Amino acid sequence: MKTALFELADQVLFQNYGKRDLALVRGEGVYLYDDQGKRYLDFTAGIAVCNLGHAHPGVTDVIERQARQLLHVSNLFLIEGQVALAEKLTQLAQRGGEAYRAMFVNTGTEANEGALKLARRYQYVNGHAEKTRVVALPNSFHGRTMGSLSVTSNPKYREGMTPLVPGFEVAETYEQAVEMLDDRTAACIVEVVQGEAGVRPVDEDLLRRLAARAKELGALLIVDEVQTGVGRTGRFFGYEHFGLSPDIITMAKGLGNGIPVGAILAKQKVADAFTPGLHGSTFGGNPFAMAVANYVVEVVRDPGFLERVRQVGEALRTVLEAHFERVTGLGLMWGFDVEDAASWRKRAAERGLLVTVCGPKRIRLVPPLILEEAHVQEFEAIVTQMSRA
Numbered sequence: 001m002k003t004a005l006f007e008l009a010d011q012v013l014f015q016n017y018g019k020r021d022l023a024l025v026r027g028e029g030v031y032l033y034d035d036q037g038k039r040y041l042d043f044t045a046g047i048a049v050c051n052l053g054h055a056h057p058g059v060t061d062v063i064e065r066q067a068r069q070l071l072h073v074s075n076l077f078l079i080e081g082q083v084a085l086a087e088k089l090t091q092l093a094q095r096g097g098e099a100y101r102a103m104f105v106n107t108g109t110e111a112n113e114g115a116l117k118l119a120r121r122y123q124y125v126n127g128h129a130e131k132t133r134v135v136a137l138p139n140s141f142h143g144r145t146m147g148s149l150s151v152t153s154n155p156k157y158r159e160g161m162t163p164l165v166p167g168f169e170v171a172e173t174y175e176q177a178v179e180m181l182d183d184r185t186a187a188c189i190v191e192v193v194q195g196e197a198g199v200r201p202v203d204e205d206l207l208r209r210l211a212a213r214a215k216e217l218g219a220l221l222i223v224d225e226v227q228t229g230v231g232r233t234g235r236f237f238g239y240e241h242f243g244l245s246p247d248i249i250t251m252a253k254g255l256g257n258g259i260p261v262g263a264i265l266a267k268q269k270v271a272d273a274f275t276p277g278l279h280g281s282t283f284g285g286n287p288f289a290m291a292v293a294n295y296v297v298e299v300v301r302d303p304g305f306l307e308r309v310r311q312v313g314e315a316l317r318t319v320l321e322a323h324f325e326r327v328t329g330l331g332l333m334w335g336f337d338v339e340d341a342a343s344w345r346k347r348a349a350e351r352g353l354l355v356t357v358c359g360p361k362r363i364r365l366v367p368p369l370i371l372e373e374a375h376v377q378e379f380e381a382i383v384t385q386m387s388r389a
């Protein structure tokens with residue numbers, strides 16, 4: 001490890017990420033390599049981003065080709081890749097129901113900001129200027145800019161940032177979220193599997209009741225698919241497991257396999273509340289990001305690919321249940337309890353396994369979706385070694 005690099009980092013970088021103990025320099029498939037050439041089995045995928053793994057030849061080809069052709073032109077011009085990606089994503093969202101439209105952004109928090117603005121604006125143009133409240137679930141995480149932070153529950157992230165957005169409220173219990181919806185509510189926002197909170201699927205009955213109550217009151221249902229989308233749960237969208245029909249869907253992370261790209265999908269009547277000038281992004285949907293995202297979606301939407309995610313996910317679940325307590329998740333996103341998550345993560349890294357921590361006693365696994373059963377066996381061998389040490 002280059003000590004000087006870590007020391008310089010302490011001087012010149014904001015210290016907002018806590019101490020890092022590894023610098024990774026290369027990746028291939030589900031493996032990452034540090035500057036000493038040590039190999040790691042990557043169960044982080046850049047926090048649920050590199051769904052097709054590292055240095056995927058198809059992704060690399062698209063990047064090379066598009067970099068030679070055109071990177072950026074701005075939204076002053078029609079971008080062919082946006083039309084192609086919007087067509088794919090809206091078809092996946094629609095599945096025989098209402099038609100959707102798409103717009104493109106760069107990150108998850110930005111997608112949520114757009115969704116929150118869109119919900120208020122939709123109510124306003126439909127004669128309900130009084131519907132401005134937004135209700136979020138307990139244990140929610142929607143991002144760190146002001147709007148999405150205001151619907152994120154963790155008090156640590158909110159401390160010293162007040163006043164947050166007026167009218168954006170986080171329920172204290174799941175049941176209370178349903179009760180909080182009223183005739184002044186513009187929208188409720190949910191993750192169907194709460195990733196940052198420890199990979200916890202939300203109770204299906206609760207989600208359905210929340211959606212039904214929102215509909216009854218004319219409030220919109222926003223489903224944040226930033227972490228659960230693009231095949232992570234073994235379905236293209238996580239909400240498909242829960243029988244929901246979101247008014248607005250937000251996406252990012254896995255959409256670009258590491259190239260920043262996000263999306264807001266909305267039912268057409270909702271999307272139409274954004275008339276020219278009301279929302280936009282300089283970089284959002286540029287030809288480069290669109291080329292990569294079109295490739296990624298083409299691969300992931302294949303039913304055979306999603307079936308393999310479910311199969312390998314089940315194999316991983318079986319291993320986890322044999323070794324750990326409170327195993328929860330779906331597809332290839334799993335959480336489980338350990339005594340001390342920070343030290344568990346460190347010991348795993350020493351043995352060549354990378355995981356993320358999402359709570360003092362909670363480990364989260366979000367490996368690339370190209371994971372195979374042989375990698376699950378490799379994971380189990382490391383975990384077995386750790387429990388014997």
Ligand SMILES: Cc1ncc(COP(=O)(O)O)c(C=O)c1O
Nearest residue numbers: 107108109141142143226227252
């Ligand atoms: C569910 C969810 N929403 C939003 C975000 C924020 O995304 P980004 O970090 O791209 O802004 C995250 C990131 O972890 C997330 O998990």
